[in-house]
Amino acid sequence: MASEAQRSDTAEPRRGRPRSEASHQAVLDATTRLLRVSSYEELTVEAIASEAGVSKQTIYRWWKSKAAVVLEVMLTGDAEIELVPMPSTGDLRADCLTWIRGMLVEAFRETHVGMARSLVVAGLQGDPGTERLLQQASMWDHGLLAERLREAERAGELREGVDIAAAASAIGDPLIFRMLTGSAPSLSWSESLVDVVVTGLMRPGAGTSLN
Amino acid sequence: MASEAQRSDTAEPRRGRPRSEASHQAVLDATTRLLRVSSYEELTVEAIASEAGVSKQTIYRWWKSKAAVVLEVMLTGDAEIELVPMPSTGDLRADCLTWIRGMLVEAFRETHVGMARSLVVAGLQGDPGTERLLQQASMWDHGLLAERLREAERAGELREGVDIAAAASAIGDPLIFRMLTGSAPSLSWSESLVDVVVTGLMRPGAGTSLN
Amino acid sequence: MASEAQRSDTAEPRRGRPRSEASHQAVLDATTRLLRVSSYEELTVEAIASEAGVSKQTIYRWWKSKAAVVLEVMLTGDAEIELVPMPSTGDLRADCLTWIRGMLVEAFRETHVGMARSLVVAGLQGDPGTERLLQQASMWDHGLLAERLREAERAGELREGVDIAAAASAIGDPLIFRMLTGSAPSLSWSESLVDVVVTGLMRPGAGTSLN
Amino acid sequence: MASEAQRSDTAEPRRGRPRSEASHQAVLDATTRLLRVSSYEELTVEAIASEAGVSKQTIYRWWKSKAAVVLEVMLTGDAEIELVPMPSTGDLRADCLTWIRGMLVEAFRETHVGMARSLVVAGLQGDPGTERLLQQASMWDHGLLAERLREAERAGELREGVDIAAAASAIGDPLIFRMLTGSAPSLSWSESLVDVVVTGLMRPGAGTSLN
DNA sequence: TGATAAGCGAGACGGTACGTCTAGTCTTAAA
DNA sequence: TTTAAGACTAGACGTACCGTCTCGCTTATCA
Structure with a gap:
């Protein structure tokens, strides 16, 4: 999961090129987009990579599986399951x-x-x-x-x-x-x-x- | 699903070699056995065929996918999900x-x-x-x-x-x-x-x- | 090859249903016809059987392989490779x-x-x-x-x-x-x-x- | 044929992982070896892949059929059909x-x-x-x-x-x-x-x- | 200012399973 | 007993993805 790699809140400055936040977000967006028209089974990592304009390696660097990507999309609310508001009239x-x-x-x-x-x-x-x-x-x-x-x-x-x-x-x-x-x-x-x-x-x- | 091909209750005598009920049952049994030790994802059609002593073609002749086999196993009760009995004491x-x-x-x-x-x-x-x-x-x-x-x-x-x-x-x-x-x-x-x-x-x- | 089974020139009356000479010829004809539009590789026994209106078993009863059928077609001249006549003018x-x-x-x-x-x-x-x-x-x-x-x-x-x-x-x-x-x-x-x-x-x- | 993909003599720098020449040669070698003990018909792509320690996909990535592999083996002289030397004595x-x-x-x-x-x-x-x-x-x-x-x-x-x-x-x-x-x-x-x-x-x- | 260290897109790699195809055999009922 | 029909085992086919591994390149920090 992505969070693992970011947990260095204020830690050492991490040498080397920093993670591309653009790529990260592009993957989540692409996954969201693809899930709108296809099932989990039909979704492929290669399709996500291609749709996001990102290399497969970049996906596997930050998530350990397709399931992990999908779950991050879901759980961070990127897919925003619109909830119906709950009224509170007293009854x-x-x-x-x-x-x-x-x-x-x-x-x-x-x-x-x-x-x-x-x-x-x-x-x-x-x-x-x-x-x-x-x-x-x-x-x-x-x-x-x-x-x-x-x-x-x-x-x-x-x-x-x-x-x-x-x-x-x-x-x-x-x-x-x-x-x-x-x-x-x-x-x-x-x-x-x-x-x-x-x-x-x-x-x-x-x-x-x-x- | 298998039932499709058998629907000729009292119809024409069905020429050619009849479907092997033994193979049919062997597939369901093998699937049940394999599902006990592996998840749906890990289950493969090739493994079912091999475990059942049946050719892959025979599986695809009667079921259109792995999902169809698994569902038939489940829905015909071959996998027998044991239910807890419900008492009836009046309370x-x-x-x-x-x-x-x-x-x-x-x-x-x-x-x-x-x-x-x-x-x-x-x-x-x-x-x-x-x-x-x-x-x-x-x-x-x-x-x-x-x-x-x-x-x-x-x-x-x-x-x-x-x-x-x-x-x-x-x-x-x-x-x-x-x-x-x-x-x-x-x-x-x-x-x-x-x-x-x-x-x-x-x-x-x-x-x-x-x- | 077909000849093996026909050797009973004037022998015993052969019980049961007699061999269908029509089927035999139909196989050779169908093969000839199919070979005119497809290569040996593309030719399938099932296609021959279907084209000849004959069951696959009938083919395998009389020939031991696809190659044998094709060779019989060729060698018995059913495919009649038209030869150019050779003149004889003395020169x-x-x-x-x-x-x-x-x-x-x-x-x-x-x-x-x-x-x-x-x-x-x-x-x-x-x-x-x-x-x-x-x-x-x-x-x-x-x-x-x-x-x-x-x-x-x-x-x-x-x-x-x-x-x-x-x-x-x-x-x-x-x-x-x-x-x-x-x-x-x-x-x-x-x-x-x-x-x-x-x-x-x-x-x-x-x-x-x-x- | 393999040569198609290499024709960029001095062209663009070829992005991505370069073709493995080792795999290429391993396929040709394996094919040569297998052809020594089996006919073209008996030769299978899967056997070549296995013998070469290469995946089937790698074969299909560079050759479009078994025939193409065999022909490359033959035509590049990998199978080295030893020719008898031709003397030149003047007669x-x-x-x-x-x-x-x-x-x-x-x-x-x-x-x-x-x-x-x-x-x-x-x-x-x-x-x-x-x-x-x-x-x-x-x-x-x-x-x-x-x-x-x-x-x-x-x-x-x-x-x-x-x-x-x-x-x-x-x-x-x-x-x-x-x-x-x-x-x-x-x-x-x-x-x-x-x-x-x-x-x-x-x-x-x-x-x-x-x- | 260069060396060092990631990260990046591209894409080839070894694998595994897919679903299809064909060969050749076997089993029915009908002829 | 042969036939047509068609189900059967066996196993190769060519494709699709998986997750890993180079490439050449870019972008950062550290010396």
Whole structure:
């Protein structure tokens, strides 16, 4: 990964020609561009090099595999998976429903599906290093969702002792999974998903059920 | 997929030498065997052919790619992903907790993780045909879980109008997802996941909360 | 070769379905037809079978290899390499010159060149059986040429003790060789070839030199 | 052919890693070695690569087919077809007879026969490029023979206007042809061949006939 | 100001696997 | 028993990428 070579924050001035930041960025850009039109499997290091106007050696000097390049693209947000904003009106159930309706439209766009697949395949290449990165992938954090849940927790709306991360996964992971298989769920399925989890989270009596 | 060529149920007598069922099965067996010790990436068609004592041509005659072979292995249950049995004691919450504790032990064995990864990678190869198969994969059905939920529904324990499939996904998909990334969740995380969803499913007052 | 299986002239009635002479001939015809438009290398047994409306097994039942089929086509004259007639006016030198001028036109047609090449390549496949056939190939006999020389010998025009076959080869082989390499010799080269050999053959004083 | 890529005598400095001359030579050597024990048909590109310690791609990078490799081996004399020396005692007839007696022994050795066959088969693969090379093959020049004939011509021993190349072919081509078919001619046949042609070449009265 | 040390694009290298092709054999049902 | 059909094993084909290794060149720091 690139970071390894840059970790010399204020260290010795590194003799020799310094790393070309232009080349570095060109590789990431080229990869992003290519992933928009091809799957991880179809993507080749040679194509990245050619598209970036960079030599293969330069890629291998800074990344140890194609998976590493793809993961850096993903994890540094170069591919910018546009997230739907999470509203905060005070009504947790309503906010989550608004959010998931937006996700159904946004997350199942072809480009995003392809990106998510690339990320997963790259992460599953069997290399322990990339695997670790996959686990950290911010994409799986369901960050905005978890944040909104924590807000509700602070407002005392939730039952005590529930695991916020687990609850966020209960809503977010099924969404991601259907994204990977390319089959967008129906609106009612999604709403029911949110309803069940939110109901299970909230203090009895607080808020209102969907039905 | 193999089934294409056999669809002539009662049709014309099929001239020429018939397909060798022995070879067909040998390929599936060999693939299963190899997948136990290597990842999808490491698996090669040549190795399958050699292990099965079959010529490469025979593989390509009946399957159009390595992904197709792997998917057939998975989807026909040749790889037999052993599921943890789902108890049915009458207490839905307790049954689900028992089940998920078993899954934490069983599903995160190295072999199962490898199989699940192979299935996903094979399904994400960008081919529309294999993609369709991935969506149908029985593995994602969370079959036993959904069945138990339906049983509770028939017993009138659940709130009305909830989508059983969505609820099963809320518990099952996070589990599969962590299986893919190779990071087994903690027991408390898993229990909280079950608790939230089951609570959200059940009629208020029915059953008891974990806390 | 086909002859092996036919030797039962008036023998036992041969049980079972009799050999299809039609298939036999169809194979030879198809081969001839295909060789007119493709080289020996490009010719495939499957193409012969398909063109002849015959199964591959039928071919292998009667011939032991592709080379054997091609050689039978050649050697039984099915491919009928049209020979230029050899005149016999009494003037050996003039007759030979007339003949070679005709050969320059006739033998270097694309079809004949292709056939000769196929014959040679088939014969050189390293199989002793086909090799023997190549040696016997009537094509190399320079039959008409040798016959005319013998006529001159009987007429007492030739020096004594010369080997007619060797002399025929001295004229014929260079012609065949240039046929194989696809480079037709010039008229003057050919005439000089004939002139030198005929001069060397004839009794001093008999006939007249070209120059 | 390899020469194509090297033609930049004094041209641009050739960027990138230069061609490995070691690999080039290793391929030619390996091919020569393999051809000594196997026919052209039996020779495979994979075997050449393996024997040369070179990758298949390197072979295909510089030669477009197996035929091209074999032809380069032949035409650059790497296979060194040992020629029998041509004496020059002043007596043309005697010299040619000495030469052909040597050829009968030397040229029909198994190795030479195999090489000649490989050269011919390689040249007859139907590719215009290799065909052209076949025509130029120095082997067919009958170089030493033609040279000796020209010496006699300069000495004024020959009739005027005869084509030396044609005469050399009249002796050399029949020899090559029998080499290809693997049937060594008899001594008397060979001597008669030489006698007829030399007699036809020489000025009447010069030299003496065999009989 | 030169020597030394990387980094760079280009592209050849040894490998490995791909998916296709053909040879020649084997197994059906029909004739 | 032979036929046409067609599946079978075996193995070479030529291509595509992989990840490594020179080249000649450029761009830096250090002496």
